[in-house]
Amino acid sequence: MSTDLSHIRNFSIIAHIDHGKSTLADRLIQTCGGLTDREMHEQVLDSMDIERERGITIKAQTVRLNYTAKDGKTYQLNLMDTPGHVDFAYEVSRSLAACEGALLVVDASQGVEAQTLANVYMALDNDLEIVPILNKIDLPAAEPERVRQQIEEVIGLDASDAIQASAKAGIGISETLEAIVKRLPAPTGDRNAPLKALLVDSWYDSYLGVMILVRVVDGVLKKGQKIRMMSNGSSHLVDQVGIFTPKIVKTGELGPGEMGYFTASIKTVADTNVGDTVTDDRVPAAKPLPGFQPSVPVVFCSLFPLDAADYNDLRDSMGKLRLNDASFEFEPETSAALGQGFRCGFLGLLHLEIIQERLEREFDLDLITTAPSVAYKIHLQDGTVMDLHNPADMPDPSRIDAIEEPWIKATIMVPDEYLGAVLTLCTERRGEQVDLTYVGNRAMAVYRLPLNEVVFDFYDRLKSITRGYASFDYEMDGYAENDLVKVQIMVNGEPVDALAFVAHRGQSETRGRQVCERLKDLIPRQLFKIPVQAAIGGKVIARETISAMRKDVTAKCYGGDITRKRKLLEKQKKGKKKMRQFGKVEIPQSAFIQALKMGDD
Amino acid sequence: MTGGAAPLALYVHWPWCRSKCPYCDFNSRALDPATFEQGGYRGAVLAELAHYAAGTPGREVTSIFFGGGTPSLMAPDTVAAVIDAAAKHWGLADDCEITLEANPTSIEASKFRAMRDAGINRTSVGVQALNDRDLLALGREHSVEEAVRALEIAGAMFERVSFDLIYARPGQGVGEWADELEQALDIAGGHLSLYQLSVEPGTDFFRARVPEAAEDLAAELYELTQEMTAEAGLPAYEISNHARPGEESRHNLVYWRGGDYVGVGPGAHGRVTDGTVTRATHQIADPARWLDAALRDGHATAKTVALSARERAEELVMTGLRVVDGLDAALFLALTGQSLDEVLNRAAREDLVAAGLLEADAQGVRATASGRLMLNRLVQKLLD
Numbered sequence: 001m002s003t004d005l006s007h008i009r010n011f012s013i014i015a016h017i018d019h020g021k022s023t024l025a026d027r028l029i030q031t032c033g034g035l036t037d038r039e040m041h042e043q044v045l046d047s048m049d050i051e052r053e054r055g056i057t058i059k060a061q062t063v064r065l066n067y068t069a070k071d072g073k074t075y076q077l078n079l080m081d082t083p084g085h086v087d088f089a090y091e092v093s094r095s096l097a098a099c100e101g102a103l104l105v106v107d108a109s110q111g112v113e114a115q116t117l118a119n120v121y122m123a124l125d126n127d128l129e130i131v132p133i134l135n136k137i138d139l140p141a142a143e144p145e146r147v148r149q150q151i152e153e154v155i156g157l158d159a160s161d162a163i164q165a166s167a168k169a170g171i172g173i174s175e176t177l178e179a180i181v182k183r184l185p186a187p188t189g190d191r192n193a194p195l196k197a198l199l200v201d202s203w204y205d206s207y208l209g210v211m212i213l214v215r216v217v218d219g220v221l222k223k224g225q226k227i228r229m230m231s232n233g234s235s236h237l238v239d240q241v242g243i244f245t246p247k248i249v250k251t252g253e254l255g256p257g258e259m260g261y262f263t264a265s266i267k268t269v270a271d272t273n274v275g276d277t278v279t280d281d282r283v284p285a286a287k288p289l290p291g292f293q294p295s296v297p298v299v300f301c302s303l304f305p306l307d308a309a310d311y312n313d314l315r316d317s318m319g320k321l322r323l324n325d326a327s328f329e330f331e332p333e334t335s336a337a338l339g340q341g342f343r344c345g346f347l348g349l350l351h352l353e354i355i356q357e358r359l360e361r362e363f364d365l366d367l368i369t370t371a372p373s374v375a376y377k378i379h380l381q382d383g384t385v386m387d388l389h390n391p392a393d394m395p396d397p398s399r400i401d402a403i404e405e406p407w408i409k410a411t412i413m414v415p416d417e418y419l420g421a422v423l424t425l426c427t428e429r430r431g432e433q434v435d436l437t438y439v440g441n442r443a444m445a446v447y448r449l450p451l452n453e454v455v456f457d458f459y460d461r462l463k464s465i466t467r468g469y470a471s472f473d474y475e476m477d478g479y480a481e482n483d484l485v486k487v488q489i490m491v492n493g494e495p496v497d498a499l500a501f502v503a504h505r506g507q508s509e510t511r512g513r514q515v516c517e518r519l520k521d522l523i524p525r526q527l528f529k530i531p532v533q534a535a536i537g538g539k540v541i542a543r544e545t546i547s548a549m550r551k552d553v554t555a556k557c558y559g560g561d562i563t564r565k566r567k568l569l570e571k572q573k574k575g576k577k578k579m580r581q582f583g584k585v586e587i588p589q590s591a592f593i594q595a596l597k598m599g600d601d
Numbered sequence: 602m603t604g605g606a607a608p609l610a611l612y613v614h615w616p617w618c619r620s621k622c623p624y625c626d627f628n629s630r631a632l633d634p635a636t637f638e639q640g641g642y643r644g645a646v647l648a649e650l651a652h653y654a655a656g657t658p659g660r661e662v663t664s665i666f667f668g669g670g671t672p673s674l675m676a677p678d679t680v681a682a683v684i685d686a687a688a689k690h691w692g693l694a695d696d697c698e699i700t701l702e703a704n705p706t707s708i709e710a711s712k713f714r715a716m717r718d719a720g721i722n723r724t725s726v727g728v729q730a731l732n733d734r735d736l737l738a739l740g741r742e743h744s745v746e747e748a749v750r751a752l753e754i755a756g757a758m759f760e761r762v763s764f765d766l767i768y769a770r771p772g773q774g775v776g777e778w779a780d781e782l783e784q785a786l787d788i789a790g791g792h793l794s795l796y797q798l799s800v801e802p803g804t805d806f807f808r809a810r811v812p813e814a815a816e817d818l819a820a821e822l823y824e825l826t827q828e829m830t831a832e833a834g835l836p837a838y839e840i841s842n843h844a845r846p847g848e849e850s851r852h853n854l855v856y857w858r859g860g861d862y863v864g865v866g867p868g869a870h871g872r873v874t875d876g877t878v879t880r881a882t883h884q885i886a887d888p889a890r891w892l893d894a895a896l897r898d899g900h901a902t903a904k905t906v907a908l909s910a911r912e913r914a915e916e917l918v919m920t921g922l923r924v925v926d927g928l929d930a931a932l933f934l935a936l937t938g939q940s941l942d943e944v945l946n947r948a949a950r951e952d953l954v955a956a957g958l959l960e961a962d963a964q965g966v967r968a969t970a971s972g973r974l975m976l977n978r979l980v981q982k983l984l985d
Contacts, residue, residue, distance in 0.1 A: 553975060554976075558668075559869070565919055
């Protein structure tokens, strides 16, 4: 039997990386007896290795806690752990939409960071009640008063009732639990109305198949029920319904206001769209819940196996990852320089990194990754519009009427002393300033930037020029037309497709020259001299020459050296595997990504 | 050469020096001559000779090379005993070349007569530099003056004299080297070994991060060396070796042309062919362990490996192209059972010929002067 709505609280935790979200969650679970001490190990919510190592959450998770409050009543608290990164902004927004309230955890010495801001605004957009928590107050550097003031000034949130806590030391935990019960509203919903549940996330479990995380709004989700996905009309028979404590517990049903999971013999997560509405197939709801958006990849790059023989392995491994991550897209690609591989689409840069890392780590593949680019909209002379995911596929300029590129709105928070360098960087990357405000000794710069200028090494550059003190977040901000051109790179007279890039015409010459200079250092001298050129259309805009090798010979080779020399030869053959033969030129695989990096380091 | 016996070269390794030079990565270590007793070494080498002789019947020794270390520290009667044993086991060719590596200190020069009497007919002297400051930096124990005198004595004692120089030393420019080489050619006999300094892991130079010459300078120094030696009548016949025609080191040519050689002494390598199989051998490198094993078991062979047909062919390409004459097609086929066409990468060969780095014809293949300067890369491409 489901719990009475007035005894349910649904909340999530918003925090910047390292501000203590997972520790607080662990502490709440422990206090409510969700796990025994023996079962408790650090950060139970982050189950993937990568999540634990990077301290980030990729998939949303829920935990149901039973808390007996000071008023003597027992409440069902549903903690929704949300992905914390901008790449998963839409997933975050759906997680938040499943809650009535949020805990805003801010490190009492670090203060508010850009990533926190974006999520708080998203929570406010979803009408969530927010309880600020100043964490790590036991650290010597903690300045709770300054941070409290910062929350009020930057976010515009009343922080007078902020809870002072140290999740690590167990300070402020019962105050937090009481605030959840007293200050967050209970959910509303109608048990007798047709089923309406928000699909928050889904993942593939090797034992249970696809597991779907839902928040029931109206009606009841039951085992044996035939449900329907409102976005595509597909219907499925529910096998199992349950909750996490965080252990899996079958409950047989979920009532209004409750969160939990169900399984329905669904084969791949691609059939389950985050934000979709789950309803009863026989008695469907009249209208879906608001806010459904299909996920759209915005960053693209190509992945090639280092060893061509691994192509099938790579394809199978990507297929397995996609089972669990429908937002990751890939299609076969053939490159003259790099052979057979895949063009892949990602939600953002972190998403790209995670996929690449999982392929290399979990599937033991050696990959060549090309420089990331974005999705351009090409308006052709014949009036049609094409999506360009790979600069190598750019149509002939004579066929192009106009090119649109995606823009972002970036929020950068940085200590004053580094602001100048940050503004210069944004200007170099064609940024347009939207806002610049100061809070204490920190500045917040809001810029509109072409995504293309950010996807590659913007974040690395930002970290390096601010010594890691800047925090950065962005949201997509539409498309805009610009004077963009494809710059072709030619090595020894032949275009290398994997090095082609799109740039603003005004910057194309500088960038082309930069890439040629980089390649001059990246490509080792060979037996003959090699021209390296950048060209737009047929016109060469930059040129460098890699001079021929002059000397490479071992001085001595007598009886005892011969075995050694043969081993050296074997070593050279192995070293050659890290090179890509391109015509007569050997290009080190790292050059394909190093060459396109901007800046000096 | 007498009769039709198959030729065999013999290498004898002496692993000790008075002190270890900071650039040297050979199997050598410092020894105190005052406390060293040579009897054990002699017995062990003689045992190894008997061991290898038993496995190589019907051969004739065409060259013996005493290398090191500093084999001129050997007692002349040890040298004599080794030569006599080789003569007894295999027989020596009439024109057998018997070389001793020597350091040009006065102490060693004083032993040259006894060494000649022991049977040495060629010496290779480790002069290394004709500049006292650099000799000190190279850790050598002789002066230029001492070296010049030692060469004079050697010239009077031995039929053939060669000496070694190390060039492309830190701070050495084209002008300095030209002067030094000119001086060297003035005092040279029929043979010179001219090595560019290479800084190898495990040496003091490596630990001190002594820089090797930059590529462009190294190339210029090498080219200058080729021109000057050719002009003086001692053209290169191998990457780092120069001789008047007919004065080439026959022993070293055996290594480069894929001939058979037996190696005895600590860490010595050998290549011995039996029928169609060539075996690579090497002896235990540590002198004390080598000595124990050789005296106990009659030999201290650490490993004997039969080379695969491909390995044998690769070794021949690597070493054969170091020689100016290059690889002889008929000899290559005879030694490896494979033709050059089968072994060498066809496309690479064509590219290299077109680039003027290689010559290929019915006779065989050879690197051109500019090809030899980039031989490591050539070999890598040809064997790809």
